[in-house]
Amino acid sequence: MPQSGTEITKTRPAVVVSDNNFAFLTTRLLVPIRAFQPHHLRQSFFIPIQPNNLNGLTKVSTADCSQVKSFDISRFVHKIGEVSLEELEDILDGIDLCLGR
Numbered sequence: 001m002p003q004s005g006t007e008i009t010k011t012r013p014a015v016v017v018s019d020n021n022f023a024f025l026t027t028r029l030l031v032p033i034r035a036f037q038p039h040h041l042r043q044s045f046f047i048p049i050q051p052n053n054l055n056g057l058t059k060v061s062t063a064d065c066s067q068v069k070s071f072d073i074s075r076f077v078h079k080i081g082e083v084s085l086e087e088l089e090d091i092l093d094g095i096d097l098c099l100g101r
Helices: 038-042 085-098
Strands: 014-016 027-035 046-049 061-064 069-072
Touching: 027 085, 038 046, 046 085, 061 085
Parallel strands: none
Antiparallel strands: 014 027, 027 061, 027 069, 046 061
């Protein structure tokens, strides 16, 4: 299904949130990373991420948990880094919030 409306359509960093038990699939669930905007602080499903050597980001960013998508691994460009365990837990909590859990 092609992107439309306010869906994210450009190439951008993302956090893989798929469980390793599904590694046999050629798709992964991703949460896109976008440039931080002050209004993101008003929504709990935007998770702020500070740039550091571990994640490889170059600017303050936000994991947009409202835009979880499944992508084929052939669309991955390259790995730039990793989020901390605490950031991953915050992202998973943001997804739960979007699911009403």
